[in-house]
Amino acid sequence: MATIHRPRRGSLAFSPRKRAKSQVPRTRYWAAGEEKARMDGFAGYKAGMTHIIMIDDKPNSLTEGMEISVPVTILETPPLSIAALRVYEKYNGGVRAAGEAWSDKLDPNLARSITVPKNKRGAALDEIGAIIEDMEELRLIAHTNPKLLTGVPKKNPDLMEIQVNGGSIMDQFEMAKGLLGSQVSISSIFGPGSILDVSAITKGKGVQGPVKRWGINLQKRKHSRGGKRRHIGNLGPWNPHHVRWTVPLLGQMGYHQRTEFNKRVLAIGTDGSAITPDGGFPGYGVVRSEYVIVSGSVPGPSKRLVRMRSAVRAKDADLKTPQVLYVSTDSKQGL
DSSP: OOOOOOOOSSOSTTOSOOOOSOSSOOOOOOOOOOSSOEEOEEEEEEEEEEEEEEEOOOTTOTTTTSEEEEEEEEEEOOOEEEEEEEEEEEETTEEEEEEEEEOSSOOGGGGGTSOOOOOOHHHHHHHHHHHGGGOSEEEEEEEOOGGGOSSSOOOOOOEEEEEEESSOHHHHHHHHHHHTTSEEOGGGTOOTTOEEEEEEEOOEEEEEOHHHHHOOOOOOTTGGGGSOOSSOSOOOOSSSSSOOTTSOOOEEEEOOEEEEEEEEEEEEESOGGGTOOTTOBTTTBOOOSOEEEEESOOSSOTTOEEEEEEOSSOOSTTOOOOOEEEEOOOOOTTO
């Protein structure tokens, strides 16, 4: 007798599988704060992948103390510009914006992305300072500077909020005031050995059938005599009189926001020629500004914006600074 029970194909956790609203990922949760107030995130652009040779420093590993090859992703991270700060108050079980202060020195390209506010910095900071003790959260409004990159052919900056964690709310406010209107580099926030979570919009694959989209089985040879093989055999019961949302059907695949946890920072540098492969990264080119090397893969194609934050489920956070011996610069053309 045939087996009538089986695990469903694909996950319903990400439904509805539709295109992301924006190429700038949303961060809804941040790691717990430390004793000192600090900016808890950054953003860069994906250049490509290569591999490195490093010393395995994971305790009890079979290759501990030996040289190992590790696949890595290169993210180009030009400085972020801090355009404003925003405070949030408790409201109805959550938080809502209670005030913001914008810098007097804004990048002219910012007007390409948003309508730039015209409030006065000093007056806004005084208003926030009067209510800061009652606030719940403080976030920085930062934007990228793609004009500094040759691999990302655009001038429009990507705008995002980055939370300030650690210390008291007053400590966070004083720290944010000092950053307002300045540029921040990734080396002032993260360092080699840091554990990060990365978020990005995945590669878009357009409309795909249920076999590729959900991983269902092909119809067996005898069942496919009706002319169809790459489809489901049953759309559901007679009642209810509609197709349920749990039925695997064709539709949009890719271009979804995804977050990957616990990526280890293996190196941070400023000399792009030391890690750029011969002929440049395919579809990207040459790395010319500050960069970060993270272990493993990162969602999305080259040139895609990637957001980073301190890991919320950190593993191997007690490891020492990685010992990177070699970064492959062999040509990636034709791969």
